Amino acid sequence: MAFLFIILTAGISTALMDKSFQEKGKMMISRNNNLKKATFAGGCFWCMEPPFENLGGVVEVIAGYTGGHKDNPTYEEVLSGRTGHLEAVQIIYDPSKISYEELLDVFWMQIEPTDDGGQFVDRGAQYVTGIFYHDENQKKLAEKSKKELGMSGKFDKPIVTEIREFSKFYNAEDYHQDYYKKFISRYKVYRQHSGRDSFLEETWKDSKKDKVDPIGERLKKFKKLSKDELKKRLHLLQFKVTQENGTERPFENEYWDNKKEGIYVDVVSGEPLFASFDKFDSGSGWPSFTKPIEPDHIVENQDRSSNMVRTEVRSKRGDSHLGHVFEDGPQPTGSRYCINSAALRFIPKEDLEKEGYGKFLSLFEK
DSSP: OGGGHHHHTTTOOGGGOOGGGTTHHHHHHHHOTTOEEEEEEESOHHHHSHHHHTSTTEEEEEEEEESSSSSSOOHHHHHTTOSOOEEEEEEEEOTTTSOHHHHHHHHHTTSOTTOSSEETTEESGGGOEEEEESSHHHHHHHHHHHHHHHHTTSOSSOOOOEEEEOOOEEEOOGGGTTHHHHTHHHHHHHHHHHSHHHHHHHHTTTSOTTTTOHHHHHHHTOOOOOHHHHHHHSOHHHHHHHHHOOOOOTTSSSSTTOOOSEEEEETTTOOEEEEGGGEEOOSSSSOEESSOSSGGGEEEEEEOGGGOOEEEEEETTTOOEEEEEESOOOTTTOOEEEEOGGGEEEEEGGGHHHHTOGGGGGGGOO
8 A cells, every 4th residue: 555655645634634533443332332343454454444344243444553562653653664563454343243253254355364574565564464353262263264274275375364462453544444435536546556356356266255245146146138128127217327328307306305214226236336324415406425335336437428527427237327426525525426316226224134235234223
């Protein structure tokens, strides 16, 4: 992450550094004694938040620093490699809904566990991998999972990820929290150049990566229908919007003023795209959102039609035209995803489980 830090954070004010994150995990634990913590270091913490955030049973994922000797380090100090800290994520989870073993499975599938010099493009001790156990049971489970991975034959070199006793965790600056949601384009540039995705895809291509993600399994099998088949399945406006880049009338569409809790998915593929808690009244007459619920399901393209230069938003697998994104939205993202209702299907919160989107239920429990 270091090599692109200056480029990717250009224009981010230090005023964004909000210390409200500092006690967030402690407050959640104190309000619910059933919640537990898991702490993992896997290189760039921007990349380690997304895999855990939408897992059912995970309440919060916080980016930060751990394992070092300096109190309250800044990002620049950790980046120097002189604090002893590693970039890490702390996961607040409900063990009655997701087990520590499942979190370990997800962790191993995000890293290169035989690399003792960093992770992918990010080099240095601050980017090495580690599991920081909070109790003896976590230690035992982590050691067992590491041993099993080493014996699996998946890697031809020793697993060097350290298993260490947890001491302190310092939350990273606010602009690092949910970076992949706040600065989608910048995150994608970093991720594409990091080498992480190509390694993970090759390493785990024959594994059931989606065993805790039934939506991913469904989308992996998705095949887009032909135009004729889509015409039979979609009503006229849905087809015009999603397949012919059309636009519906403002204030006269299904979801522009929908205030129910739930998520919005692609009407063609079912990809989860937006959530009700990120929806706001932009005054435009179309559903507007500050960010996608799953950034990896969104594709942004330059659109020069209608004598304008805009950023078009499409779904990744369905390749449906959804709408456009503008940089005049509210904070913290500053983005306004202006989306056609005809490109969406709304799934109420109470129907998420039966519709196969149960992993998003925990997002409405915060």
